[in-house]
Amino acid sequence: MRLEIICTGDEVLTGKIVNTNFSYMSQRLEDVGLSVRWETTVGDDRESLLRAFQLAAERADAVIVNGGLGPTVDDLSQEVAAQAAGVELGLNEEWLARMEEFFRRRSRVMPPNNRKQAMLPVTAEVIDNPIGTACGFALDIGKARFFFTPGVPRELKRMLEEQVIPRLLARSGLQAVIHLKRFHSYGLGESHVDALLAGVEALVPDGSVKLGFRAHYPQLETKLTVRGTDRDDIRRKLEPVEREVRKRLGNFILAEDDQTLEGVILEGLSGRGGSLSIVETFTGGQIAARLAHLPGAEKVFRRGIVARGIEEVCGAVGLGRTSPAGEITTETAEAVAQALRRQTSSTHALAVLIDLDEGADRIEFGGTVCLAISTEQDVASRRSRIVGGREWVRLGAVEMGLDCFRRYLQGLPVYERIDFEKT
Numbered sequence: 381m382r383l384e385i386i387c388t389g390d391e392v393l394t395g396k397i398v399n400t401n402f403s404y405m406s407q408r409l410e411d412v413g414l415s416v417r418w419e420t421t422v423g424d425d426r427e428s429l430l431r432a433f434q435l436a437a438e439r440a441d442a443v444i445v446n447g448g449l450g451p452t453v454d455d456l457s458q459e460v461a462a463q464a465a466g467v468e469l470g471l472n473e474e475w476l477a478r479m480e481e482f483f484r485r486r487s488r489v490m491p492p493n494n495r496k497q498a499m500l501p502v503t504a505e506v507i508d509n510p511i512g513t514a515c516g517f518a519l520d521i522g523k524a525r526f527f528f529t530p531g532v533p534r535e536l537k538r539m540l541e542e543q544v545i546p547r548l549l550a551r552s553g554l555q556a557v558i559h560l561k562r563f564h565s566y567g568l569g570e571s572h573v574d575a576l577l578a579g580v581e582a583l584v585p586d587g588s589v590k591l592g593f594r595a596h597y598p599q600l601e602t603k604l605t606v607r608g609t610d611r612d613d614i615r616r617k618l619e620p621v622e623r624e625v626r627k628r629l630g631n632f633i634l635a636e637d638d639q640t641l642e643g644v645i646l647e648g649l650s651g652r653g654g655s656l657s658i659v660e661t662f663t664g665g666q667i668a669a670r671l672a673h674l675p676g677a678e679k680v681f682r683r684g685i686v687a688r689g690i691e692e693v694c695g696a697v698g699l700g701r702t703s704p705a706g707e708i709t710t711e712t713a714e715a716v717a718q719a720l721r722r723q724t725s726s727t728h729a730l731a732v733l734i735d736l737d738e739g740a741d742r743i744e745f746g747g748t749v750c751l752a753i754s755t756e757q758d759v760a761s762r763r764s765r766i767v768g769g770r771e772w773v774r775l776g777a778v779e780m781g782l783d784c785f786r787r788y789l790q791g792l793p794v795y796e797r798i799d800f801e802k803t
Contacts, residue, residue, distance in 0.1 A: 381552040383409065384418040384440040384524075386432055388447040388457060389531065393423040401446050401536055407594065408540060411560045411605055414548055424454040433464040437522030442548055444540075447531035449514035451493040457528055462501040464521045470502040471495075475515045482513055507543045509535055516543065525551060559614045561604040563625060564635040566783045567798035570595045573602060576628045583620045597772070598779040598800065599641075602629070631792045634783055641782050642670040648789035649680045649728070656785075657724040659685040659693055659716055662734040662747070666778045682726045690733065698723055708735040710761040713752035717761075721754045729754045732781035734773065746802065747773040751781050753788045760788055762795040765802045776800055 385405055391397045399421065406416045418440065422432045429448075436443045448457030462469045476498040483490040500506070500517050507516030507527065514530035516539050527544050529536050549558075565573065570593050581591050588608060594601040604621055608614035626633060634641050649656055658668045658681075668684030671677055687693045690708060694700055697719040713731045721729035735748040746767035753760045762784060766776040784794045 381414065381441045381548070382417045382439065383414055383548070384420065384436045384443045385416055386420045386422060386436060386443060386445045388422050388424065388429065388445065390423045390454070392447070393421050401531065401533060404533070404537065405444060405446070405540060408545070409548075410592065411603065412545055412549065412558050413590070413605060413607065414545075414552065424448070424456060426456055426460055429456055429460045430464055433460060433521055433526070437464065437524045437526075440524045442551060443521075443524050443526045444544065445526060445528045446536060447529075449497060449516070449528060449530050451491070451496050451513070455496070458496075458499055458501065458517075461504075461517075461519055461521070461526065461528060465501055465503065465519055467501045467503050469499045472498045472500045472506065472515065475500070475506060479513045507539060509539055511535055511538060518547065557608050557610055557614060559606045559608070559611075559618065561606065561618060561622060562637050563602040563629065563633050564639070564641070565600050565602065565629055565632040566598055566634050566641070566779050567632050567796065567800065568600060568629070569799040570600055572799055573600060573629065577602070577625060580621050580624050580628075583624060584617045589617055589621050598776050599634075631787065631796060634786055641779070641786060642674060645782060645786050645789065646671060646674050646677060646680060648786070650676060652727075654727040655680055655682050655725075656728045656730065657681075657683040657685075657720050657726040658730045658732075659687070659697060659720050660732045660778075660781065661687050661689065661693060662736060663732065663774055663778050663781075666774070667730070667732060667781050670778070670782060682724045683720075685720070693731075693733065708733045708748065708750050710750050710752060710763050713750040714754065714759045714761050717752040717754035718759060721756075727755060728785075730781060730785050732777060734777050736770075736773070741770045743769055745769050745773070747777065749773075749777045749780060751784055753785055753794065760784075760794045764798075766800060767802045 385402055387399055387402050392399050402419055409416055420432050422428050445457055448455045479494055480490050494513060497513050497515055501519050504517035504519045507518055509516050512530055512532055512535040517528050519526050529539050581589050590605040592603040606614050606618050608617055635644050660667050665686040672681050685696045693716055697716055699719050713733050717729045717731040730753055732751045737746050744767060746765060749764045751762060766773045787794050
């Protein structure tokens with residue numbers, strides 16, 4: 381099935397906002413086996429929008445239009461859709477009543493201009509939006525089926541998952557039973573993992589398992605999209621491929637499916653009645669922030685210290701304000717982690733200390749990361765050099781700190797060579 385996405389709005393066309401809606405839609409459609417052939421971005425202009433609809437109607441089988449369903453004068457999707465389909469706009473009384481109730485439940489009176497959102501092409505199929513006032517709808521224009529969706533991300537995501545994707549799958553004739561298995565890893569680049577997993581799709585000879593990747597530094601998501609006649613068929617096909625992926629990626633898999641790295645850490649600590657304190661430099665407190673906001677973190681997280689330099693770190697953990705001589709070392713990190721654990725009575729302490737290069741930010745700008753994990757019985761540490769600019773170093777150090785702690789909790793080596801560090 382030839383699929384096109386049209387995104388509308390001057391703010392998207394001019395780059396004033398990043399078009400994350402398209403990225404989300406395209407990825408989700410790919411996950412269920414529907415590849416997007418074209419993407420068009422159009423401003424809030426009637427002629428341009430009409431031409432975009434007409435062109436998509438000529439070349440695509442199905443089109444998702446995102447945005448332009450609001451109550452203001454620059455929201456044009458319903459009006460132009462009716463024009464492209466050669467039908468009239470009409471007031472959908474049922475949706476108007478839904479909107480009035482939506483405002484009433486919030487002790488508000490619906491503004492008159494919201495009535496516009498209930499004006500739909502008379503031949504349109506209403507697509508429900510249970511969490512907003514923008515009414516989605518489907519409409520035939522030429523030979524293509526158009527699906528109109530709201531621009532508000534949370535409304536779009538729910539509508540896409542519950543309403544649009546099932547309709548697209550039915551229209552495409554693809555097998556309806558599709559499962560997506562995801563592995564999240566840190567430390568291996570996309571091309572490296574692609575090489576490591578060469579041939580895994582062939583473990584299911586009928587071609588119903590597709591391997592894919594989504595790189596978002598510092599993590600990589602490895603995806604297995606599996607088609608089958610039913611859930612048992614899916615399970616039978618997935619099992620050998622899943623087993624092989626785990627074998628080949630090994631310790632680098634940090635989480636699966638909807639798990640997160642910080643969630644795995646919190647679960648590991650909670651399961652053993654543990655507690656954690658963290659000290660970090662240069663990261664802006666992102667290591668602690670990733671953990672502290674999770675439900676249940678208040679029972680585990682004891683203290684977070686964020687500092688710019690080693691002198692402040694040493695003073696904060698009771699080692700005195702005189703910094704160790706020379707560069708930051710793993711021995712420095714170990715001493716800081718041990719002092720922090722004693723000071724806070726935590727079962728575990730994590731220290732992530734970063735020694736940055738001098739000078740302006742640039743692609744060769746780097747930092748040396750020294751981290752340590754301390755418990756009453758043990759201390760483990762590692763050193764790494766990350767190059768690529770200040771933000772690259774910060775993101776890499778945060779992920780490395782969390783992943784090394786995950787490894788420690790799981791009894792895995794804290795140090796394994798990764799693709800993102802420089803020797």
